[in-house]
Amino acid sequence: MSLRFVLDPDLTSELRERIIDLWVDVTNAGGAVGFVAPVGTADVRPVAEATFAGVTDGPDRLLVGYDGDLPVAVLFLTDHRFPLKAHWGVLKRVMVHPDAQGGGHGQALMREAARRAPELGWRALHVTVRGGLGLERFYHRLGYREVGRLPGALRVAPGDDRDEILMWHDLDTPTA
Numbered sequence: 001m002s003l004r005f006v007l008d009p010d011l012t013s014e015l016r017e018r019i020i021d022l023w024v025d026v027t028n029a030g031g032a033v034g035f036v037a038p039v040g041t042a043d044v045r046p047v048a049e050a051t052f053a054g055v056t057d058g059p060d061r062l063l064v065g066y067d068g069d070l071p072v073a074v075l076f077l078t079d080h081r082f083p084l085k086a087h088w089g090v091l092k093r094v095m096v097h098p099d100a101q102g103g104g105h106g107q108a109l110m111r112e113a114a115r116r117a118p119e120l121g122w123r124a125l126h127v128t129v130r131g132g133l134g135l136e137r138f139y140h141r142l143g144y145r146e147v148g149r150l151p152g153a154l155r156v157a158p159g160d161d162r163d164e165i166l167m168w169h170d171l172d173t174p175t176a
Contacts, residue, residue: 003065029098032130131163
């Protein structure tokens, strides 16, 4: 089933709660979206609220993929707040609900972000990836290339430091 995408939906309290629940579910299923499982709503809420503030107060944007009325795919398009980088943006918290994974929703979400980015004046997209999970293969298939690595930058547990992988997609380059 294809998703219906909405850029900048009304960030109601209901949608906020659904995104927080999605964030918790994705994290607890092993997703690399800023936390390490296990987490609960109380863990995610402060980071989510700060992220929502970047959307409601600007200049960040929210892209939601709906299956019917249910948000199952989300990402944040974040602005650098620095004029010399105004021509490219960062995708953060790329999430697809675990029950909806495997159906191409992640690819569709990323393609929609790339399609919408020029509307924001962006000519390239950047996303960071937690090493050790093979996520860079997913992004590579979508036209992203690795442009750098911060060795051991992410401490997911004592003695378990992971690389932070920097991925870049020139929007002038067609996606696969």
